[in-house]
Amino acid sequence: MNTDRASALHRPILELPSELISQIAAGEVVERPASAVRELLDNALDAGAQQITVRMLAGGVRLIAVEDDGTGIPHDQLPMALKRHATSKISSLSELESVSTMGFRGEALAAINSIAECAISSRAAGQSSAYLLDGQSGELKPVARSQGTTVEVRELFFSTPARRKFLKTDTTELAHCVEAVRRQALARPDVGFSIWSEGKLIEQWRRCEGPQALQQRLTDVLGPDFMERSMLLNYRRENPLGGAATTVAVWGRVGTPEAARSRADQQFFYVNGRFVRDKVLAHAARSAFEDVLHGQRQPVYALYLEIDPRRVDVNVHPTKIEVRFRDSREVHQAVRHAIEDALATPRLGQLPAAPASQAETPLMPEPGRPNNPVYISQNGMAFGPTQGHRVSDLGLLWSASPAAAEPGEEAVTCWPLGRALAQLQGVYILAENAQGLVVVDMHAAHERIVYERLKAQFSSQGGSPGLSSQPLLIPATFAATETEVATAEAQVETLQRLGLDITAFSAKTLAVRAIPASLAQGDATELARSVLAELAEHDASTVLQRAQNELLATMACHGAVRANRRLSLEEMDALLRQMEETDRADQCNHGRPTWRQISLRELDTLFLRGR
Numbered sequence: 001m002n003t004d005r006a007s008a009l010h011r012p013i014l015e016l017p018s019e020l021i022s023q024i025a026a027g028e029v030v031e032r033p034a035s036a037v038r039e040l041l042d043n044a045l046d047a048g049a050q051q052i053t054v055r056m057l058a059g060g061v062r063l064i065a066v067e068d069d070g071t072g073i074p075h076d077q078l079p080m081a082l083k084r085h086a087t088s089k090i091s092s093l094s095e096l097e098s099v100s101t102m103g104f105r106g107e108a109l110a111a112i113n114s115i116a117e118c119a120i121s122s123r124a125a126g127q128s129s130a131y132l133l134d135g136q137s138g139e140l141k142p143v144a145r146s147q148g149t150t151v152e153v154r155e156l157f158f159s160t161p162a163r164r165k166f167l168k169t170d171t172t173e174l175a176h177c178v179e180a181v182r183r184q185a186l187a188r189p190d191v192g193f194s195i196w197s198e199g200k201l202i203e204q205w206r207r208c209e210g211p212q213a214l215q216q217r218l219t220d221v222l223g224p225d226f227m228e229r230s231m232l233l234n235y236r237r238e239n240p241l242g243g244a245a246t247t248v249a250v251w252g253r254v255g256t257p258e259a260a261r262s263r264a265d266q267q268f269f270y271v272n273g274r275f276v277r278d279k280v281l282a283h284a285a286r287s288a289f290e291d292v293l294h295g296q297r298q299p300v301y302a303l304y305l306e307i308d309p310r311r312v313d314v315n316v317h318p319t320k321i322e323v324r325f326r327d328s329r330e331v332h333q334a335v336r337h338a339i340e341d342a343l344a345t346p347r348l349g350q351l352p353a354a355p356a357s358q359a360e361t362p363l364m365p366e367p368g369r370p371n372n373p374v375y376i377s378q379n380g381m382a383f384g385p386t387q388g389h390r391v392s393d394l395g396l397l398w399s400a401s402p403a404a405a406e407p408g409e410e411a412v413t414c415w416p417l418g419r420a421l422a423q424l425q426g427v428y429i430l431a432e433n434a435q436g437l438v439v440v441d442m443h444a445a446h447e448r449i450v451y452e453r454l455k456a457q458f459s460s461q462g463g464s465p466g467l468s469s470q471p472l473l474i475p476a477t478f479a480a481t482e483t484e485v486a487t488a489e490a491q492v493e494t495l496q497r498l499g500l501d502i503t504a505f506s507a508k509t510l511a512v513r514a515i516p517a518s519l520a521q522g523d524a525t526e527l528a529r530s531v532l533a534e535l536a537e538h539d540a541s542t543v544l545q546r547a548q549n550e551l552l553a554t555m556a557c558h559g560a561v562r563a564n565r566r567l568s569l570e571e572m573d574a575l576l577r578q579m580e581e582t583d584r585a586d587q588c589n590h591g592r593p594t595w596r597q598i599s600l601r602e603l604d605t606l607f608l609r610g611r
């Protein structure tokens with residue numbers, strides 16, 4: 001891409017052929033000062049600048065000056081730069097279709113010059129003198145400056161006072177201008193940026209080099225808080241049918257669900273280095289968060305997508321803020337998977353990992369071992385044939401495996417979530433790990449574990465997805481409403497796929513005869529009632545496609561251990577080990593955290609204890 005840029009630099013500025021002009025997305029290029037800032041930055045970047053300085057007066061309305069150290073414009077070409085449809089960046093339709101520069105329309109400077117007083121001074125690479133072009137008079141005169149270009153834009157919208165009235169306060173316009181620079185700065189860590197307003201330096205981001213350049217720039221621009229609450233992401237997807245041309249790569253950082261905000265103001269998405277607001281990408285990101293972020297919370301991210309330029313059309317919107325992908329499904333999937341993968345990796349995995357031999361010890365019941373009768377007692381407790389195992393009310397089976405037996409000192413240092421110490425108020429598990437104290441919300445954590453297990457089972461049942469069920473030796477009967485009875489009858493097949501067997505016992509009584517094997521410890525009646533309630537709201541034919549995850553989440557909630565249930569230390573340890581092996585275990589199904597670390601240092605601070 002850089003070599004393409006470099007070769008474009010030395011090309012003359014020429015008028016586009018008329019048939020190409022008509023192909024270019026027309027419309028208003030400059031809506032407010034920030035749009036002019038963005039266009040001028042685009043030009044500086046296309047010119048290979050390494051350092052860019054933006055100066056503004058009155059939020060950019062009185063002055064925007066963008067100075068760069070790029071290749072410059074030879075003086076005989078300066079007047080062409082202000083001409084409409086004149087560009088050095090493309091000259092044919094095929095170049096338009098594979099454009100890798102920010103600019104390609106030859107419109108921006110002409111548009112800005114028509115609504116403001118413009119002046120360009122430039123010294124081209126290899127030339128000994130610099131020239132200044134006055135955009136109003138067309139006068140060209142020599143000036144002194146080093147290599148590069150400065151474009152000055154004064155009195156924006158001076159000739160269209162109505163337009164000027166639509167502008168917000170200077171402070172607001174300035175904020176938009178700074179945001180425009182911030183967007184570009186996040187795309188180009190290799191370029192230094194500084195922003196001045198009313199003669200004062202207000203932002204400065206130094207050039208970064210080396211493999212950590214992007215991380216450094218993200219820290220500088222978005223702050224350490226963003227870095228702490230976000231995860232690295234690096235994803236490549238090769239189309240097995242195509243060559244390198246069909247590769248989609250996505251990298252950057254994505255915020256944890258806890259870092260989500262009430263506004264969508266920290267969502268930066270770049271396609272081949274260009275900041276875009278794209279529906280496909282936004283939807284893909286949103287759906288990747290579906291499982292861990294509920295309600296109106298907005299995820300945060302800075303993501304970079306790279307794709308063959310021929311597979312994306314950047315010429316769809318006059319301000320280039322939107323793009324169109326040739327295969328939007330492919331891109332949607334790549335982005336969704338990239339984010340899902342990052343979110344699925346529990347952050348507790350970043351703590352020292354458990355030794356492999358122990359991590360492999362199965363602590364979980366073999367989910368869905370079919371037709372293994374389970375007795376459900378009045379209070380929903382499960383008892384069953386143990387075959388040397390014990391079934392607890394947590395639904396965890398274990399033999400005398402070394403990991404489940406007395407976890408010793410080793411557990412404290414090796415297991416990311418440590419060794420269980422106690423249960424607090426029937427709600428929290430307290431555990432000790434190498435960092436200090438771990439507090440776990442046991443219901444939230446178990447809910448996630450059950451949910452992930454259900455999802456995995458549901459999708460791994462081959463051709464017809466479904467949960468394996470376990471018959472109850474004594475069916476659980478309950479007094480049902482007419483709707484519940486009707487729903488149970490109408491949705492037999494759906495219920496079956498959910499591992500439930502619910503039949504009418506009498507006109508007003510339903511009997512639950514089987515429940516999903518992995519929810520064997522749950523309350524069969526409660527489970528049946530809530531699933532029927534949800535099914536009643538949906539159309540039978542589509543419910544499993546559309547509402548599958550919601551249904552499974554509801555079921556998980558019923559299957560998860562309730563507050564106020566006393567757990568033994570063994571049970572608590574088993575839960576911690578399961579959390580360590582479960583995707584997305586850091587959040588419950590509603591996006592709340594499942595565990596917190598309280599470090600020794602924090603405890604020391606609490607007790608004013610110096611170490």
Ligand SMILES: Nc1ncnc2c1ncn2[C@@H]1O[C@H](COP(=O)(O)OP(=O)(O)OP(=O)(O)O)[C@@H](O)[C@H]1O
Binds near residue numbers: 047070072102
């Ligand atoms: N800072 C700069 N350094 C070097 N050349 C520049 C600079 N700014 C503009 N130019 C030259 O002026 C031409 C016109 O710029 P302008 O921004 O109007 O159009 P463009 O960048 O080609 O396309 P677009 O309208 O899509 O931005 C560019 O093609 C480029 O050759």
Ligand SMILES: [Mg+2]
Binds near residue numbers: 039102103108
């Ligand atoms: Mg341009």
